[in-house]
Amino acid sequence: MHSSSAKDPYFIAKLSSEVTFAGNFIEKECAKCHTPKATIEAKIEKKEVIILSNGFLSESNEFHRFAISGISCTLCHQIKRNGISGNYSVDLNYRKPERAIYGPFIPLYGIEMYRSSGYFPTRSENFLKADFCSSCHVVYTPTIENGSVISYFPEQTTFFEWHNSVYNPEKPCQSCHMKKERFKISTKPGNLFERNAKHHHFSGANSQILSILGKNEGAKRAEEVLKSSAKIRIKSLNINENELEIVVEIENKAGHKFPTGFPSRRAIVHLVVEDEGGIVFESGKILGDGRVVGEDYPERHYELIDSEDEVQIYESVMMSRDGRVTFDLLKAYRYFKDNRILPKGFSFLSAHPDTLPVGVEDDNFSPGSDKITYLVKKSFKKPIKVKVELLYQPISFFFVESLRETKEGVEFRELIKKTDLTTLVDSDETIIQ
Ligand code: HEC
Ligand code: HEC
Ligand code: HEC
Ligand code: HEC
Structure with a gap:
């Protein structure tokens, strides 16, 4: 996804x-x-930072080749100081290519790299930390609002979520998102030895966009990461005449909230109870276009579900200053709902205020997991089959619907018509004899 950060059709x-509503000036923000x-180069040359129209994405733009390489090797490896929200810094005092290039190792054959690329390899502890x-x-x-900035909205807080979890500091982002292996990091010089690299x-969770971009290996890896992110289990079943009680638990194994990142991500719990005569109860059925049966957007968070038109959806929902639900990033002022499952070790006392759950009144919504009780008041004939699935959507139906009728928006909607926007994360089932 890093190499596609500019080409990504979404x-x-x-x-x-x-x-269309905020004005072109916000492009330099993104x-x-x-x-x-391209942004850094354009700033150095005092040129306009603009992506659409005749901007960076247009082949005739002088910064096009920088833009389409996305978040590339030389961008990350020149980051000298971290910041948040894009406020990192790159050393501009030296003219290219005579610049330092940072990395996790003490350079041994640094002169080889300098001779062939002009960069000086330089050690920086930074690369081993989540802060990077x-x-x-x-x-x-x-x-x-009306063309001016009235405030700032915490659209993504992945690092803050990690910071307040059991993974800080022993398991930084790199330990889950960059696989360790022993290999030679360069083909030159010939006598270079292998290192733990x-x-x-x-890989994240977004296999759909990688598939659309034709990166099938990447899509497969993303699906694997997603499948390792959470577990769903039927914890207990209680049956008596005309009533079945099912307790379902979802465990978050990721290093931050599940789901995390961009606000169109969400996870849905699908539960089906079947007996001889067929389906007796179903909550969270997904339709072909990604809509969820019974969902009244935004569906509230549940501790107890006893009706088929209630469904548990873990997601963040944005609202504008006037209290209306919005899908526009630049109208978002606060969260209307945020019941994404907290990472293990999340402490409410030390949490960054922008990471606190919103709209959750539920005693068993705890760090690392959530429990839902389903109460099915119907008569059954044994055997009864209970099945639960945890499903993930990188782009919810509503985010697709809310895209305005721009040329790029219409093209994207056409592109994803053939894509299944729902991925199975985990499932469990039991039969009551
Ligand atoms: C998103 C930022 C980012 C991008 C893009 C990136 N790197 Fe890295 N790179 C890192 C981090 C972080 C580490 C340290 C990982 C660790 O050891 O925990 C690293 C480590 C390395 C190392 C040391 C050996 C290893 O693999 O651990 C080399 C060599 C390297 N990168 C080269 C590259 C090259 C070549 C590219 C482009 C193909 C690239 N990097 C793109 C962040 C990045
Ligand atoms: C210069 C900014 C930048 C830095 C530094 C950076 N990222 Fe990213 N990262 C992005 C952007 C932007 C995207 C999304 C690209 C897109 O979807 O179009 C992204 C995407 C990702 C994804 C894929 C998400 C998905 O949709 O599946 C993962 C995983 C990820 N980054 C992890 C990391 C880790 C771990 C580090 C630190 C070693 C890191 N990134 C450093 C900007 C950055
Ligand atoms: C314990 C392992 C672990 C650690 C540590 C971890 N992650 Fe993740 N990350 C995951 C898993 C599993 C997923 C897939 C589930 C999800 O989207 O929440 C994921 C997903 C993501 C995504 C993709 C979300 C998407 O929309 O596709 C991004 C971006 C990301 N992580 C960034 C980070 C950053 C940045 C850090 C450090 C601050 C970090 N991760 C630390 C395991 C980890
Ligand atoms: C501070 C860095 C930063 C800025 C500024 C930023 N983004 Fe992102 N964006 C990210 C990261 C990191 C991700 C990946 C998170 C994930 O995968 O969940 C991302 C993901 C996205 C995605 C999802 C892509 C996908 O394939 O699913 C969209 C859409 C997006 N950004 C749009 C925008 C727009 C529009 C702007 C400007 C208003 C913007 N971003 C500004 C860092 C940034």
């Missing part, structure tokens, strides 16, 4: 949609993280 569609190299990722994985987007796949 990013382009969303950007074009936001620009450019900080999605087209970082916080530069872009904490996102505050401006809230725009890290693969650079940065």
